[in-house]
Amino acid sequence: MEKVAFTQQFPGLLRDWKSFEGKAIQAVIPLTGKPGTAVIVCRDATFTVVPTLSPDPWTLGQAIVDARAQLEPAHRAAYAEYDRLVGKDKEALRIARLEKILGAIRNNLEQIPELKERLKELVKEWK
Secondary structure: HHHHHHHHOOOOOOOOHHHHHHOEEEEEEEOOOOOOEEEEEOOOEEEEEEEOOOOOOOHHHHHHOOOHHHHHHHHHHHHHHHHHHHHHHHHHHHHHHHHHHHHHHHHOOOOOOOOOHHHHHHHHHHH
């Protein structure tokens, strides 16, 4: 237990990403016996251990959004394509929602006879 406590307080160990801001990486060393994991050593002898670099799609997408100001100047074409695909996704989601609503209406017309009249009233309200 004493060794574990010491290693968790080892000099130079960084525990949050904000601490890395402005640091230069000296080495990335794969951890023996733990494939995909590495220790990142900075030039000032600070370090941390990181898991495998294969973020899930949501995390990667959010990273692209959050780092846009820093990345876009070097990757304008990639961001243009990303924006196009985001728009395509939004449109597909909109159409899927529409189809789901229409399907629910169709599936309930027989069981709820007044549904048709209520829908007509709703449409009149919008005009």
